[in-house]
Amino acid sequence: MLGAFQDEDGALTLGNLDALTSEAAVSALKGSLILSASTALLGAVLGAVLAYLVVSLPPRSLLRRGTLALSGVLAQFGGVVLAFAWIATIGQVGIVTQLVSDLFGADLYGSGWLFGLPGLVVVYCYFQIPLMVIVLAPAFEGLRPQWREAAVNLGASTWSYWRHVAIPLLTPAFLGALLLLFANAFAAYATAAVLVSQGQPIVPLLIRQAITSEVILGQANVGFALALEMIVVVTVVMVAYSLLLRRTSRWMR
Amino acid sequence: MTPSRSFRIARAVLLLVFAAYFFVPLLAMFDFSTQVRGSAPGRTWDNWTFMFRDEDLRSSIVASLLLALLTVVLMIALLVPTMVWVRLRVPRAKKLIEFLCLLPLTIPALVIVVGIGNVYSWVTYLLGDSALVLTFAYVVLVLPYSFRAIDASLSAIDATTLSEAARSLGAGWFTVVVRVIMPNISGGILGAAFISVALVLGEYVFASLLRFDTLPVAMAALYKSNGPAAMAAALASMLLVSALLVGLTFLSRDRHRRNPGASS
Numbered sequence: 001m002l003g004a005f006q007d008e009d010g011a012l013t014l015g016n017l018d019a020l021t022s023e024a025a026v027s028a029l030k031g032s033l034i035l036s037a038s039t040a041l042l043g044a045v046l047g048a049v050l051a052y053l054v055v056s057l058p059p060r061s062l063l064r065r066g067t068l069a070l071s072g073v074l075a076q077f078g079g080v081v082l083a084f085a086w087i088a089t090i091g092q093v094g095i096v097t098q099l100v101s102d103l104f105g106a107d108l109y110g111s112g113w114l115f116g117l118p119g120l121v122v123v124y125c126y127f128q129i130p131l132m133v134i135v136l137a138p139a140f141e142g143l144r145p146q147w148r149e150a151a152v153n154l155g156a157s158t159w160s161y162w163r164h165v166a167i168p169l170l171t172p173a174f175l176g177a178l179l180l181l182f183a184n185a186f187a188a189y190a191t192a193a194v195l196v197s198q199g200q201p202i203v204p205l206l207i208r209q210a211i212t213s214e215v216i217l218g219q220a221n222v223g224f225a226l227a228l229e230m231i232v233v234v235t236v237v238m239v240a241y242s243l244l245l246r247r248t249s250r251w252m253r
Numbered sequence: 254m255t256p257s258r259s260f261r262i263a264r265a266v267l268l269l270v271f272a273a274y275f276f277v278p279l280l281a282m283f284d285f286s287t288q289v290r291g292s293a294p295g296r297t298w299d300n301w302t303f304m305f306r307d308e309d310l311r312s313s314i315v316a317s318l319l320l321a322l323l324t325v326v327l328m329i330a331l332l333v334p335t336m337v338w339v340r341l342r343v344p345r346a347k348k349l350i351e352f353l354c355l356l357p358l359t360i361p362a363l364v365i366v367v368g369i370g371n372v373y374s375w376v377t378y379l380l381g382d383s384a385l386v387l388t389f390a391y392v393v394l395v396l397p398y399s400f401r402a403i404d405a406s407l408s409a410i411d412a413t414t415l416s417e418a419a420r421s422l423g424a425g426w427f428t429v430v431v432r433v434i435m436p437n438i439s440g441g442i443l444g445a446a447f448i449s450v451a452l453v454l455g456e457y458v459f460a461s462l463l464r465f466d467t468l469p470v471a472m473a474a475l476y477k478s479n480g481p482a483a484m485a486a487a488l489a490s491m492l493l494v495s496a497l498l499v500g501l502t503f504l505s506r507d508r509h510r511r512n513p514g515a516s517s
Contacts, residue, residue, distance in 0.1 A: 085278035187361030190457035
């Protein structure tokens with residue numbers, strides 16, 4: 001990482017950090033943060049819904065165990081294959097694109113939004129939601145039915161049970177998972193590398209350009225600086241995560 | 254409390270929506286991979302056999318499989334003796350080892366590549382240009398997952414008593430690790446091996462940025478010239494990996510059933 005502070009001849013410099021304030025770097029960082037935050041939020045909310053649905057199934061049901069096992073697989077499922085799958089689905093000749101245009105005459109493909117930031121949001125959710133399910137399902141399982149019965153006995157409606165019992169109990173787990181998802185999306189590279197071939201909307205792709213570019217030489221150290229920037233963001237998230245975990249474990253004895 | 258009728262209907266509908274979101278892309282990929290090139294009507298399995306006929310793709314598959322094998326062997330050879338030794342002789346170092354092993358999980362892989370790039374120009378200079386030199390990077394990459402699998406099964410057995418018994422019967426350290434400890438934690442080792450293979454087969458970041466031809470890199474390159482064949486190869490590799498990971502969940506369930514008292 002020392003490379004972040006060196007120039008071409010190996011002399012120490014802060015010049016590379018200046019590159020971080022260039023327009024491309026700032027917009028890439030903004031894109032990365034927007035992408036990570038939105039997929040973390042979407043994935044967390046939808047994943048929480050799915051986790052609740054799954055946990056509400058009977059404990060021994062095949063559907064429940066199957067969904068949990070499948071989530072374990074899909075959460076690991078990123079990279080090249082995922083990009084292909086989405087190109088085949090809502091790419092220019094994807095089956096859903098063609099179905100929609102046959103049925104409703106609408107053009108789902110549009111001007112290629114799949115290959116930009118909005119497309120990445122849809123695609124990233126594909127591995128964020130399962131990750132949320134495996135992280136949050138144990139928290140839902142920890143909600144004892146007795147608590148609900150006690151609340152109902154005391155005259156609580158379903159809404160007030162959720163408002164005053166379940167949601168406060170789940171909030172720390174939910175926030176922790178949210179941070180985890182954020183870091184996960186921030187670090188993901190392979191899917192974006194295959195999907196996006198023009199422009200550098202997010203930081204990992206900008207790093208790719210910096211260290212593989214054959215047009216502009218001497219960019220490798222800028223790559224180091226960008227990598228340093230990623231480490232800083234991830235460290236902040238991870239420190240927040242461990243602080244949260246410490247706070248939670250105080251209450252979860 | 255039994256769920257109400259309307260809740261059940263809503264649950265079924267929502268589960269169907271989620272299922273559609275997760276399965277349609279896979280089905281689309283399958284559909285795409287059986288299409289005849291150039292969007293002509295009709296179905297064909299040509300694209301599926303393409304991966305055995307094409308020289309580049311076949312060599313990349315072989316490279317990826319060999320890479321997976323080497324990574325697993327090296328990972329076991331490094332991790333098992335270290336962890337046994339730490340557990341038996343220097344328990345104080347456990348926190349350090351755990352921290353080191355979990356570190357690759359928190360640092361984005363891309364950042365590791367950027368840092369490791371210079372090291373690799375030396376590695377390829379010394380050991381040649383084969384994709385197999387990626388093994389060293391991949392061992393680091395699979396450390397967090399395999400560490401957890403092995404650590405769980407190692408804490409389920411009484412390693413101290415076992416090794417003391419073996420030592421007092423005249424066994425050397427090598428015999429203790431290979432013939433006494435390893436058979437006892439075979440479940441954990443197998444789990445670690447499974448997840449390592451799954452990770453190595455899907456790994457793209459290292460291979461593409463360091464310019465080695467492994468399966469995912471070859472697929473991404475192939476996609477530009479022959480989309481359906483690339484889809485077929487992608488789907489095949491994905492099926493293999495899912496089979497491994499599903500096998501892993503069943504394996505761990507068996508282990509839990511056999512020793513229910515163990516905390517892992």
